[in-house]
């Protein structure tokens with residue numbers, strides 16, 4: 001190490017807001033030694049001081065509900081533990097549903113929340129008005145009451161974390177600004193501040209509003225934006241009961257906290273103002289912005305329609321301050337992929353409510369390598385540089401902010417900054433009627449609207465969405481004729497150098513050996529046998545492999561691989577170099593053969609074979625594999641040749657009835673085939689044996705990561721198992737539904753979808769092995785139970801006859 005610092009600490013935390021102090025508290029409480037938190041101004045002088053302090057656990061995403069639930073557990077004990085008053089008012093919260101769709105959404109969140117023990121109750125409009133008598137009941141379809149919610153004083157909470165941290169040996173220094181971060185060999189070695197230089201073993205970025213700026217000091221691109229957020233305090237003219245509950249009325253776009261004799265009311269309006277492209281000036285501190293009355297009206301007027309008393313009392317104060325909002329509105333946590341010792345906890349839009357859970361999860365991750373809960377929806381590796389670009393981030397953050405209280409429809413797509421990354425086939429797809437979704441900045445065809453059908457997503461909670469029949473036709477083409485699917489957004493990597501095969505053999509659970517020209521489906525496991533990634537590896541030569549993974553998993557998976565690759569082996573992202581076209585279906589070979597001079601017969605080019613072939617006047621890498629469970633070829637084509645290949649195949653396929661298909665057809669088809677989705681069905685919390693992927697674990701090959709654990713698991717047997725359920729006809733499942741056996745909840749659903757070929761709704765989910773052999777279950781959705789039959793793990797072509805034909 002060449003960096004010579006004035007002093008050394010083990011763990012250095014930047015930022016003394018609710019999040020940084022909670023991380024310090026949890027680290028120190030768990031025994032971490034030599035923890036220092038530095039704050040450029042004074043504790044709370046970022047976003048934290050002007051927060052309203054509402055604490056709500058019920059969220060659209062189950063993981064965020066979990067994080068909030070863990071926070072409440074911390075708030076419940078913090079005052080007693082530290083002796084610092086935190087003004088935690090556990091008065092509960094009421095969430096109103098002002099439309100049938102909202103009521104569907106709230107009931108769905110309640111089912112999820114209940115599955116891990118959050119207490120919540122359904123109320124009628126009358127019962128809701130009984131709990132909060134100031135509302136008019138017009139249009140209320142129902143309400144959720146969560147007794148464990150409430151509000152807290154953000155300043156006192158931060159001081160309590162700080163006190164608890166100090167009581168456990170951590171140090172906190174105010175007036176210390178980190179100005180520079182020094183990196184050597186992928187590691188932060190220390191920082192330069194406005195005073196001393198400090199070296200450290202681990203650096204934690206909890207810089208809140210300034211997190212993107214601090215990330216840039218370390219060369220880490222964070223998609224953490226900042227926008228304006230307002231709430232107002234009414235005049236103190238009300239006599240309120242001391243235990244009056246908090247209120248959220250998302251259809252009227254406002255939240256409410258009772259204050260002494262007044263209400264604090266805020267909202268999430270469309271078209272908020274982005275601030276400083278996510279990078280506030282370093283000397284910005286406790287300043288507020290001027291009130292924006294026009295935007296305030298967007299939630300103040302609807303609030304007055306729900307609470308007529310507001311028409312009689314004036315506004316006393318408006319707080320308009322900057323608030324962190326990430327590109328997708330979710331927090332950003334974890335170990336940054338660019339470095340080996342730089343952790344992040346930022347982008348919190350409800351960072352007071354989330355602080356306890358977030359501090360605990362990050363501390364667990366730093367000290368034990370495991371957050372203790374699935375952090376993927378917040379993972380710093382879920383985005384890439386594309387999301388951190390200034391204007392992109394700002395527009396997406398404004399959209400995510402405005403969507404905070406909108407109904408979150410199943411399958412909905414972001415609308416801001418569309419069309420950023422386009423495959424060379426984009427225009428051809430658009431001409432064929434593609435309705436696009438967006439992933440990692442890419443436009444991707446989700447489905448194709450047939451003539452006469454509106455090319456528009458109209459999602460639904462309890463009914464069939466607008467794309468239902470069109471996707472059914474695409475699946476029919478895949479199963480009966482042939483289809484072309486533009487999969488260019490798939491993340492693709494080249495692994496090269498002498499010893500590349502041996503290196504990947506150590507990382508992959510499956511066996512990659514044998515003669516080149518073969519694709520291998522494999523998991524990349526951790527030392528516990530948990531599934532870190534689910535990928536296809538193409539063995540092209542012993543010094544050249546090709547790895548394919550999902551569009552959203554490239555950063556995460558390449559980071560996992562590069563952390564385990566030995567020196568000298570090169571991992572290169574080639575996503576942008578190759579377009580990917582999938583030709584699949586029983587006639588796929590006939591069509592491809594008609595435009596290629598290469599021998600594509602089953603004998604010459606069997607299932608899993610991979611080689612370069614000619615297609616029309618172009619050449620592509622063809623891999624006989626696919627995610628839809630039919631005879632098919634994934635074609636990796638240099639970008640500039642892709643349109644030629646597509647046109648050639650489309651023309652050659654016309655007599656065979658070839659169709660375009662999109663991602664929703666892939667998803668429906670893969671459910672029938674029992675193919676899994678990483679993050680939904682498999683995660684680091686599950687091992688291949690539990691997921692029915694034991695056939696991908698080559699215990700008899702040389703050592704690989706997770707081998708010992710997997711050997712042990714196989715010998716002892718698993719205690720839970722992934723199974724598939726079917727329900728006759730259509731059922732409105734979206735994942736996270738409760739699975740019931742003999743009247744008892746025994747699990748929840750993971751991926752769900754409609755199997756068009758089977759005419760059944762399909763759900764995957766884990767069950768304890770002792771009941772996994774039973775066949776009759778029930779699945780509950782939107783308060784209704786459906787008879788679900790536990791069936792074979794693979795419901796379509798279980799013998800692989802079609803795939804290998």
Ligand SMILES: Cc1cc2nc3c(=O)[nH]c(=O)nc-3n(C[C@H](O)[C@H](O)[C@H](O)COP(=O)(O)OP(=O)(O)OC[C@H]3O[C@@H](n4cnc5c(N)ncnc54)[C@H](O)[C@@H]3O)c2cc1C
Nearest residue numbers: 015017019040046047048052053054178208350351352353
């Ligand atoms: C009007 C308003 C109302 C809100 N209401 C609620 C609510 O009701 N409930 C809720 O849960 N959330 C609410 N929030 C959001 C909440 O305030 C934030 O999510 C939370 O404060 C974020 O905390 P933090 O610790 O991540 O960031 P911050 O509070 O911004 O803390 C970051 C700290 O890092 C320090 N720092 C930055 N750069 C450096 C550096 N280079 N060196 C040293 N120190 C540095 C800063 O000075 C700052 O103190 C509200 C926000 C606003 C604007």
